[in-house]
Amino acid sequence: MSEFNDFINYRALAVKFERQNQELTEAVIASGHEPLPLRNVCAKLTVELSDRIDATVAVLGISKRLFIERALIEAMDQADAALAAVGALDDLEGQQ
Numbered sequence: 001m002s003e004f005n006d007f008i009n010y011r012a013l014a015v016k017f018e019r020q021n022q023e024l025t026e027a028v029i030a031s032g033h034e035p036l037p038l039r040n041v042c043a044k045l046t047v048e049l050s051d052r053i054d055a056t057v058a059v060l061g062i063s064k065r066l067f068i069e070r071a072l073i074e075a076m077d078q079a080d081a082a083l084a085a086v087g088a089l090d091d092l093e094g095q096q
Contacts, residue, residue, distance in 0.1 A: 026063050041072075 001009075029038065045053075057067045083089050 022062070022066055026065070029065070 028035065053064060053067065057064050060067070
């Protein structure tokens with residue numbers, strides 16, 4: 001990809017994600033007055049992985065919360081697709 005294409009893609013993505021106003025979301029959450037119910041999800045991670053996450057979010061200039069939220073959404077979408085593809089939930093739906 002050319003330098004120009006990289007730049008245009010970068011700017012297009014910036015416009016896309018700036019409209020989501022993540023700074024406002026982070027500020028509302030930090031204020032303790034969340035308009036939606038939130039739950040804290042904790043997990044013990046290795047020091048190396050935790051440090052890697054910290055370094056990555058610092059380079060990306062985003063919060064750890066946003067990074068983990070986006071990663072979990074992507075992981076859940078992939079897990080749902082895999083479960084649906086093999087019919088793993090078919091029997092469970094009939095039992096409910």
